[in-house]
Amino acid sequence: MKSRLFSTAMALAFLSNAAHSGEFSDSLAAAGSILGSSPLKELAARSRVPAAAAPRAVKAWPDAIEQAERATVRVETSGHVGTGFIVRASGLVVTNAHVTADAKIGDDLDILLGKTKLKGKYVATGNEDCRDLAFVQLSGRTDWPTLPLSRVAPKRGLEVVSIGFPGGPEDKSGENPLTVAKGIVSGVDRVYPKSDCLLYVQTDASVNSGNSGGPLLAQDGTVIGVNTWGLTDKQQMNFAIGISDLEKALAQYDRVKHLSEGSLGMMVYADEEKKKLIVTQVLTGRAALAAGVRQGDVLLSYGGKAAGEDSAAAAAFVRWVRELVPGDRTSVTVSRGGAAQTISIVVEKFAPAPVQRLAQYGTPRRG
Numbered sequence: 001m002k003s004r005l006f007s008t009a010m011a012l013a014f015l016s017n018a019a020h021s022g023e024f025s026d027s028l029a030a031a032g033s034i035l036g037s038s039p040l041k042e043l044a045a046r047s048r049v050p051a052a053a054a055p056r057a058v059k060a061w062p063d064a065i066e067q068a069e070r071a072t073v074r075v076e077t078s079g080h081v082g083t084g085f086i087v088r089a090s091g092l093v094v095t096n097a098h099v100t101a102d103a104k105i106g107d108d109l110d111i112l113l114g115k116t117k118l119k120g121k122y123v124a125t126g127n128e129d130c131r132d133l134a135f136v137q138l139s140g141r142t143d144w145p146t147l148p149l150s151r152v153a154p155k156r157g158l159e160v161v162s163i164g165f166p167g168g169p170e171d172k173s174g175e176n177p178l179t180v181a182k183g184i185v186s187g188v189d190r191v192y193p194k195s196d197c198l199l200y201v202q203t204d205a206s207v208n209s210g211n212s213g214g215p216l217l218a219q220d221g222t223v224i225g226v227n228t229w230g231l232t233d234k235q236q237m238n239f240a241i242g243i244s245d246l247e248k249a250l251a252q253y254d255r256v257k258h259l260s261e262g263s264l265g266m267m268v269y270a271d272e273e274k275k276k277l278i279v280t281q282v283l284t285g286r287a288a289l290a291a292g293v294r295q296g297d298v299l300l301s302y303g304g305k306a307a308g309e310d311s312a313a314a315a316a317f318v319r320w321v322r323e324l325v326p327g328d329r330t331s332v333t334v335s336r337g338g339a340a341q342t343i344s345i346v347v348e349k350f351a352p353a354p355v356q357r358l359a360q361y362g363t364p365r366r367g
Contacts, residue, residue: 064221065161065180070145072178074112074165075120075136075213077103083164083214084111084136085147085223087250091138093120094246095213096228097128097259100136109136112165126249126259130197130322130350132228133241133249133259134213147215149243150222154201158185162205162227162238164214181206183236185224190239191315197261197322198245201225204236216240248323255325261350262324264288264332268299268314275309277317279334291345297334322350 059067071086075095082099086092093111103109103122111118120136138144154160161180183205190200203216207227216225225240249259265286268277277299282289299307303320307313324330326349333342 058219059221061161061182061219064217064219065163067221068147068163068215068217069178070114071147072113072163072214073118074178075099076110076112077107081165081210082212083210083227085163085213085215086138086144087146087149089144089146090142091120091140091144093136093138094226095134095136096226097125097132097134099213100125100134101128111136111138124253124257124259127261127350130261131245131249131259132198133226133246135253135259147217148222149247150218150220150224152218152222154185154188154218154224154242156185156187158224159183159219160185160203160205160224161217162203162207162211162214162240163217164207164211164227166206166208166210183238186237189242197319199242199319200228200239201242203238203240205238206230206236207238207240252325256327260326261322262326262328262347263350264293264321264324264330264345265348266293268317270309270311270314272310277307277309277314287345287348288343292341292343293332293334293345294336297336299332300335300340301333303330326350 068085073084073086073093075082075084075093077100079102080099082095084093084095084099087094100109100122105122105125107122108119109122111120118138120138123135123137125134126132159182161182163178163180165178183203185201186204187202188199190202191198201216201224203225205216207230211227212229214227215223216227218224223243225242226246227238227240230238253259263286265283266279266288267281267283269280270276271278279293279295279297279299282293282295299317301307302317307317324347326347328347329344330347331342331344333340335341
């Protein structure tokens with residue numbers, strides 16, 4: 001009897017603790033174990049809820065910026081000056097492809113980290129009219145300071161700063177100093193008007209000439225985007241490549257050591273009245289035609305997921321194709337004459353035509 005009373009007291013203690021700690025299901029399970037009670041254990045299992053995403057840790061802005069400065073660099077080629085930041089302790093630097101556009105893979109670029117002048121080898125680039133990212137490799141150390149990438153999706157209203165080397169007045173050393181500009185996230189998952197390849201974070205933090213490739217920083221000290229471009233005739237409309245796209249580029253580089261985008265040589269159109277994605281063009285001599293895709297086919301699925309039926313789904317298909325690695329094999333399922341068939345295609349390298357800009361949206365200005 002005393003043993004049973006003691007067990008009951010212990011179980012009540014666990015439940016009392018739950019009321020204060022909020023860990024009700026865990027304490028309920030512990031009480032069930034003490035009493036040997038299956039109903040309590042079952043109730044504990046039903047009461048469990050997924051853990052909430054950890055909130056962003058907030059630092060004082062000067063501290064977050066000081067930390068970021070240690071890993072933010074100026075990138076200079078023979079014709080361009082931009083910004084970059086170190087993402088790997090091995091010395092891998094991220095910047096924009098348009099910053100390095102006049103250099104060739106393998107060239108040594110001028111890098112400024114703090115007051116230290118360095119050389120970095122230009123190792124990979126995407127197409128500046130699609131995946132506008134490039135990588136530069138520093139050498140000589142394995143413990144370079146780095147900037148962490150955010151694991152939390154940005155939300156509208158989040159305070160941010162853009163960091164970079166925008167040029168303008170020199171400091172007392174005669175150098176163009178690193179500067180910061182504060183703002184908020186104005187929008188997320190923006191796709192217009194730069195290209196159809198990436199999703200952008202929109203901010204009112206300034207992205208001026210020379211800022212391209214620099215970090216868009218949250219107050220917890222993590223990077224939420226790569227500053228890329230703005231609109232010259234629209235006040236405070238600036239855009240950064242989202243971290244999700246950067247991480248995909250890093251993963252591709254780790255695997256194949258290049259950032260070339262994928263192409264299948266086919267175009268789709270969303271017929272929203274018929275609720276279908278229709279193949280409107282299959283380019284001569286390209287992979288889709290060789291594999292058996294035909295104009296008029298209805299796209300049912302790709303990469304193991306349903307194709308969708310509206311213009312947003314068509315845009316998502318294009319982004320999926322661009323993320324494919326040239327040389328890999330993928331598949332699409334189409335309907336032709338009422339019969340579904342899955343077609344295997346070898347991914348080609350993307351070679352875009354010049355991007356057309358629509359005047360009513362403003363003129364894109366690269367940072």
